[in-house]
Amino acid sequence: DRPQEPAFMPKGNKEVFDVPNNFLPERYKPIGVQIANRFGEQANEKIPLKDITPPDLEGILDLGRHENFSLFIPKHRKVAGKLIRIFLAAESIDDLLSNAVFCRDRVNPYLFYYAFSVALLHRPDTQNLDLPSFIHVFPDKYVDSQVFARAREEAHIVPEGSRTPIEIPQDFTASDLDEEHRVAYWREDIGLNLHHWHWHLVYPFEGAREIVDKNRRGEIFYYMHQQIIARFNIERLCNGLKRVVKLSNWREPLPEAYFPKLDSLVASRTWPARPVNQVPRDLNREVDQIRLSLDDMDRWRDRIYDAIHSGVVRGDNGQNIPLTEFEGIDVLGNIIESSILSPNRNYYGDFHNMGHILIGYIHDPDHRFLEPFGVMADPAVDLRDPLFFRWHAYIDDMFQEFKATLPRYTVAQLNYPGVTVTNIEVQAKGGKPNVLSTFWQQSDLDLSRGLDFQPRGSVFVRFTHLQNQDFTYKITVNNSGNNRMGTCRIFLAPQFDERGNPWLFRNQKDMFIELDRFAVSLKQGTNTITRHSTESSLTIPFERTFRNLDANRPTGGDALSEFNFCGCGWPQHMLLPKGTEAGYPCHLFVMISNYADDRVEQDTSGTCSDGDTFCGIKDKLYPDRRSMGYPFDRMPRDGVDTLQQFLTPNMRVQEVVIQFSNRIVKPRNRD
Ligand code: CUO
Structure with missing residues (x-):
């Protein structure tokens, strides 16, 4: 009864894919018929799949099936971009389905779910397709890990109809001894975390240009996160706390600790915790292809502030791009986040994303303990961590510095x-x-x-x-x-x-x-x-x-x-x-x-606009x-x-x- 990976199949449906034998991973090929029979017995419908030339998964499979996945990790972004392009390039729905089934049994489940979701979201022919909610597929990202053992017990022993809901205590990540815990109900709100994850799904910063290049995406990055900080600050005032202090010095100990108490069911690992007063250090993690020095962060910060103060950005051909009154914020958003729309990623770097990584690996900067990343490095769960707000308060400060240079409204x-x-x-x-x-x-x-x-x-x-x-x-x-x-x-x-x-x-x-x-x-x-x-x-x-x-x-x-x-x-x-x-x-x-x-x-009829x-x-x-x-x-x-x-x-x-x-x-x- 070890937890398995979640099935990518609507619950209650008695449908199975009729998987061609050559789709099966090598180790399942000899037993393909038995597997098909075992699941086929319970199905009342078999969905045929078009036979296709299998997609090239080179690189994508370097991320193991039992590892964690995060959009912020450069190596993961690369493979996600590749997988998204595979799904976008499929010529028809049938091709897409076959590609998806082929990948599903080989690719890391988080990566698969992310790339497939992005593709469904952006392909014109899949607009009416339904996607299981993230919370249903990966509840382990949102729910106290202790609940799962109890839930499994309930599922196996107690017949449906006699089951009672398992209550998650409100204070499961810390006690009142920790001041920051007063606003944990807000940081850890499941709906809020889902919103944030979904926002990043809708506004990817890498992958194919056609999915990144959306109207005012750099500005919306600024505004949505600015409003998160404003809301968090009000929440703090309501609970007798001061406004959040921006994280402006990445060489100082960080007093805010966080013990997430989440287990990844896919990775069969506990999310790392961060005790009080950890200090960021240079990252050198070959396994993730990450090399990041605190000096890099300084350099990027200084160049961004130079751009803000001079009102001019240096493009990647050395050209000057003015930060204009109305569109400047959009350019700056893409620079700071950064997205592939940044006019010069070599020069301005990858500031905000790497800040997440820096804190996400603070507990094991050189991978000597073989530890995976902490919650700050994953947009599905980072909102839970007090440091999310300190980091984004700093990011917001940069935007406010720019806004302060604009003419006042008359x-x-x-x-x-x-x-x-x-x-x-x-x-x-x-x-x-x-x-x-x-x-x-x-x-x-x-x-x-x-x-x-x-x-x-x-x-x-x-x-x-x-x-x-x-x-x-x-x-x-x-x-x-x-x-x-x-x-x-x-x-x-x-x-x-x-x-x-x-x-x-x-x-x-x-x-x-x-x-x-x-x-x-x-x-x-x-x-x-x-x-x-x-x-x-x-x-x-x-x-x-x-x-x-x-x-x-x-x-x-x-x-x-x-x-x-x-x-x-x-x-x-x-x-x-x-x-x-x-x-x-x-x-x-x-x-x-x-x-x-x-x-x-514009005509917005037929699109959901709430x-x-x-x-x-x-x-x-x-x-x-x-x-x-x-x-x-x-x-x-x-x-x-x-x-x-x-x-x-x-x-x-x-x-x-x-x-x-x-x-x-x-x-x-x-x-
Ligand atoms: Cu939404 Cu930093 O951008 O988490």
Whole structure:
């Protein structure tokens, strides 16, 4: 009963592939018939496969089947790029399927899943194909390792129907002795980690150019991660912690420890832990083809700052490329991340990605202990680690340094003459006006697919996560002009800093988190805009984050067929910060901007566009022409010290509180 690799086959389906004998790996060829019979017996359908010339897997197989895989590792990127190209090049769906089946039995499972997902996401002929959710295929990346032994026991001994969900304790990675643990519920939120992983699936930084080169991808890298940091900072303030300290010196001990308590079922290894006060050192790991010195990091940093301060980037032919007011951030995003769209990767290096690697291998920089990488080196799990935020705070600081060089928005660039926001009210279901409410909720997750080769029925784990009560915005807008359109932009920030003082605008602007953005049509006179929190352009519904999380839970029809791209989006249950039991005071900011300056002409019908604030819209332009983060992405004009001074008539601020209730709501259907 050792855990097997998960089957790439929908649970409950009784279909098997009719695999041609020459597809089988050498060791299975002599017993091909027996294997086919064994699985064929239980199937009611055999799916024929087209016989193909096997793809060239040279290099790809150098990554063993029982090793861990990460996008950040250069050697892994190379093989992933090659495998993606194999899947993209397949001429038809039948060819793709045969290639996939051929590879599935040979290639590292994480690598296979990643490359196959990217291909399905980007091939025009696979847009309606479904992909098993990452959480179902690899639950070991998200769930306390102790749960698996208990789940297996449950699956083998207890008949389906009599099983009870296995509860994952909320505090399984540390205790309250560790300050950082106060926000572990946020870092380790399964939905948040899935979002982050999915984002990197949608925005690969290497592979084929056609899958990397997406509209404003460098800028969206900046913005999505900037908002993660802003949200994490608010979460910290809600829990009595200071804003995160950027990791700017990679020669100093790092006090933040992390003990993930995850086991990789594929690699049959525990994810390495990082004790307190580890110090980064030069990496020299031949096995991963990594050589990285701290001096490299210094050099790349200095060159990037040179570019920011001079406003000019040096291209790979020595040409000068100006960092322009609107597109500069996109170029800089590709440089810092870096992606293959970086205009000069030799010179500016691979700064952000290598930072992840540096910390990910801090426990074994020269591979003398034969240890694999830690969570920081894998975008599926890195958000769990406190250092993720320290590193990304540094990355964000670079972007902010650039933003500070841009012209300030003038009143004319902010105002929408004749449009005045006269009132804002939010109302949570069953609550008081302008009081938002949060609480703990438990949800169940079926582990059975990631557990065992043969489905033995559902085995549920029960986890506890933050949740917010649905709420409604009611916004009153006066329009003294003709009928016209506007873009309603809603943001939220804390009213006070960590010492309880009111903010200077130049600091508070970085704390604003985007809650929603949508077009409104304004008639002449008074308009009342009503908008529900679940309609947010930021979020996707709980069911889509987890997809089939619970068979008893109703899922929308679109949730299945459009999972591929639509799985990207901030989870609805994390829309609001936790707040405090006393009620956490926030500024709710609403702006109606001039639609003529925001609009992007394109037809987006038929594509899923919720969650587009962080994820864009597949194969389309980013649906807002303004700089991402507008109007908070730049330093304020002269004379503006406070939020109130920043406001133009088309903006308004309402004081609201977020009230946290320390109660746990049980799953709707199971108990
Ligand atoms: Cu998403 Cu560093 O980019 O983890």
